[in-house]
Each structure stands twice: as C-alpha cells, then as structure tokens.
Amino acid sequence: xxxxxxxxxxxxxxxxxxxxLVASGIGAAMAQQxxxxxxxxxxxxSKQEEVDICNVQNxxxxxxxxxxxxxxxxxxxxxxxxxxxxxxxxxxxxxxPGIGLQVDSNATQKIDYSICLPDRCIAEAPLNDQLVAAFxxxxxxxxxxxxxxxxxxxxxxxxxxxxxxxDGEPLQQADIEExxxxxxxxxxxxxxxxxxxLKEEQEKAKQGN
Numbered sequence: 001x002x003x004x005x006x007x008x009x010x011x012x013x014x015x016x017x018x019x020x021l022v023a024s025g026i027g028a029a030m031a032q033q034x035x036x037x038x039x040x041x042x043x044x045x046s047k048q049e050e051v052d053i054c055n056v057q058n059x060x061x062x063x064x065x066x067x068x069x070x071x072x073x074x075x076x077x078x079x080x081x082x083x084x085x086x087x088x089x090x091x092x093x094x095x096x097p098g099i100g101l102q103v104d105s106n107a108t109q110k111i112d113y114s115i116c117l118p119d120r121c122i123a124e125a126p127l128n129d130q131l132v133a134a135f136x137x138x139x140x141x142x143x144x145x146x147x148x149x150x151x152x153x154x155x156x157x158x159x160x161x162x163x164x165x166x167d168g169e170p171l172q173q174a175d176i177e178e179x180x181x182x183x184x185x186x187x188x189x190x191x192x193x194x195x196x197x198l199k200e201e202q203e204k205a206k207q208g209n
Contacts, residue, residue: 041165
C-alpha cells in the first residue's frame with residue numbers, strides 16, 4: 001500500500017515537473033510572440049514507467065518569461081490510478097493560506113500546498129467531476145495566493161477553450177517534441193542576445209569612464 005502511494009506521489013511530481021519545464025520554455029518563446037506555441041488550454045499525454053499521464057493545462061507567463069500561474073488537471077492510469085488538480089505559482093508564498101480558487105462569482109475554495117521547490121510552489125487537491133463541470137460551465141477562474149509580504153496576489157485565468165481541450169485529443173508526441181525543440185532554440189537565442197547586449201553596455205560604461 002505504501003509503495004503504491006509513494007509511486008502515486010512520484011508520478012504526480014513527474015507530471016508537475018514536466019509542466020514546469022514546459023512553462024519555462026513557453027515563457028521565453030511567448031516573449032517572442034511565436035504563433036506555434038501552445039496558448040490557453042491544451043492537453044498533453046505521455047507514458048512514464050508503468051503509467052499513462054494526461055495533463056490538461058494552462059500556463060500564464062510574464063513578458064519576461066517568468067511563470068505567473070500554471071493550472072493542471074492530471075489523470076494517471078495504469079499501475080497507479082489517480083486524478084489530481086494542481087496549481088503552480090512562483091516561490092516566496094505564505095504556506096498556511098494556500099491558494100484560493102474561485103470560478104466566476106461562486107464561493108472560493110482553498111487548495112493547500114503540497115510541495116515547494118526552489119523555483120515554484122505547487123498546491124494540490126483531488127480532481128473530481130464537480131470541479132471539471134464547474135470549469136466547463138464557467139467563464140473565468142480566479143486563483144489567489146499570498147506572497148511573502150502578506151499581500152494577496154489574485155490571477156485570473158480564462159476558461160475559454162477548456163472544454164475542447166479536456167474532451168478533445170491530446171497534442172501528438174511528434175508535435176510536442178518539435179515544439180520543445182523550437183523552444184530550446186528560442187531560449188538559446190535569447191540568452192545569446194542578452195549576453196551580447198550586456199557586453200555592449202559594459203563596453204559603453206568603460207568608454208564613459
């Protein structure tokens with residue numbers, strides 16, 4: 001029993017880790033306004049060890065590429081069967097308040113944090129039919145975390161396109177791999193351009209002295 005629980009937790013973290021990697025890559029690419037990058041709600045499925053994982057997700061990033069909020073509805077099938085709802089926010093959050101979840105003007109539900117990593121914190125709750133139905137019926141999702149300055153940080157996520165992503169087919173593996181390849185190219189290019197600009201500014205500063 002313990003081994004199954006441990007595997008379920010590990011599998012969930014694998015899915016969350018994959019979402020985090022996608023978020024970091026999408027952030028850099030979205031800053032370049034590339035049309036082929038997934039935006040809004042989309043579904044990605046993969047096989048990891050003895051389980052199949054499908055993740056319906058929506059990732060919001062700042063223009064700088066920093067993760068703002070990630071929403072994941074994860075379904076694990078196989079050796080372990082589990083449905084998980086996750087919210088990912090940047091680190092530096094107060095843990096006790098958790099994250100408030102509100103669909104349109106409905107009552108706010110508290111989602112407790114399950115783990116904090118160096119670059120992000122993840123709140124988690126069981127994924128049930130009631131939550132999925134609320135998402136399909138709703139227009140907007142408001143997620144409120146509390147930062148280290150004790151200030152609420154509400155983020156609004158549009159639910160437009162959720163139903164088609166949840167009920168539709170996942171992105172093909174070939175498409176995901178191609179997107180990831182392009183994302184890595186964008187990240188590398190951005191890093192090179194940043195280093196070039198930094199060197200130019202340093203040279204200007206030296207000449208000014």
